[in-house]
Amino acid sequence: MTGTLENCLVFDGPLVHSCSRNQITTHERALVVVENGKITKVVENVTGDVKEHLGSGKYQMKKLEKGQFLCPGFVDLHTHAPQFPNQGLGMDMPLLDWLQTYTFPLEMKYEDEGFAEKVYKNVVKSTLKSGTTTACYFGTIHRKSTTRLAQAVSRMGQRGLVGKVNMNQNSNGKYVEKTEDSMKETLNFIQDVSELNNPLVEPVITPRFAISCSMDLLKELGKLAASGNYYIQTHISENKAEVEFTKEVFPDQPNYAEVYNVSGLLTNKTILGHGIYLSDEEQKVIASKGTAVAHCPNSNTWLKSGICDVRKLWSNNVKVGLGTDIGAGSVSSIIDAMRSALAVSINKSFYSSEDYKPLTYPEVFFLATLGGAEALNKQESIGNFMVGKDFDALLIDTEWQNRPDMNAPTFTMTDHSLIERVQKLIYSGDDRNIAEVYVCGRLVSSRNISSK
Ligand SMILES: O=c1[nH]c(=O)c2nc[nH]c2[nH]1
């Protein structure tokens, strides 16, 4: 260990993380050494004096209190930053009507950069507070406002993938771009993000969904993504009417996934929101490209879109993570997404054959952390506490005596075990259980300080 007091931090306390899909690894007492944002050493099953394990280097100790534990930061694979003002609104309509009635009118307001600035700084502040250390954000069609979103992500220290939305057809007639403007502004947006000079913030090619783009535009976007190996995000097979409409708009393609495949938009850096109605054939194509699906169970329930079968995606080798999908989803926390994923899967089991096994809490914890990292192909740098990865972490607090306003369901006055505390977090927890949030070793949100 070569660190100095300024750049070497050592956490001493319980640790939980996911190293495989169906098991949560717990350590009652571990030491995690963080130097220059990276995990340089993990000592498991610590006993005795810390110095015996760390030697005599200079470091700053952070000893966790009773009821606290370290957990990897959450990955939100799919959310819409401009839709936060509509959070919890308009859940009475199916997707296509909801877009026309609630979503497009709100997104049009982002022509005003001042409005965007106000909303976006609060969006990033609130997702960080909820423990989202990595977020994939859709913006709007407006390049300058979406750059404001990327700037807010950069300023506040989140790991963010940000996309200017592309749409040149099937809108409300007003919220739409010409193909050449869509491409030109996407290039300008990529340039804006590169000028942030922040490796944590990356641009994402973001065709809204198939029907909102002509084949020409989809293909141009595919070429652009390939030219810079950029991330891609879009929606797929969320709602039955949307799937039917997609067939009408692209009659030459055999299915929805093929619309993206022929456009060069299925890559190992593509995230597809939803994927509820994908056939086995489509799932196999998606898997063969290394493309991932963002499962958004809260959104799928409120818009009555359907239930995504995560087990089937897994059986076809499709990578899966979780998305909150604000504003079709009503809660911006990945803790809620874990809980919703459990709930919809349990509901599905009531009318499936006995072979269908609902998701388990270790599996949704995997989806929220390492699964999200794998979906982004970032498993070498984030997702758990392996040496060499960036320290993206949450300091979880389940002890009400540490904090009088702690929410009742998650406080523990008795001596619950570590894995019981993890269960309480997943099934009953919320932002109040997140005491501190770190991205790449930097404290970016804490219940004692607020991000600017
Ligand atoms: O959940 C969704 N939110 C959106 O904004 C959207 N646009 C197309 N398809 C969509 N689905």
Ligand SMILES: [Zn+2]
């Ligand atoms: Zn969405």
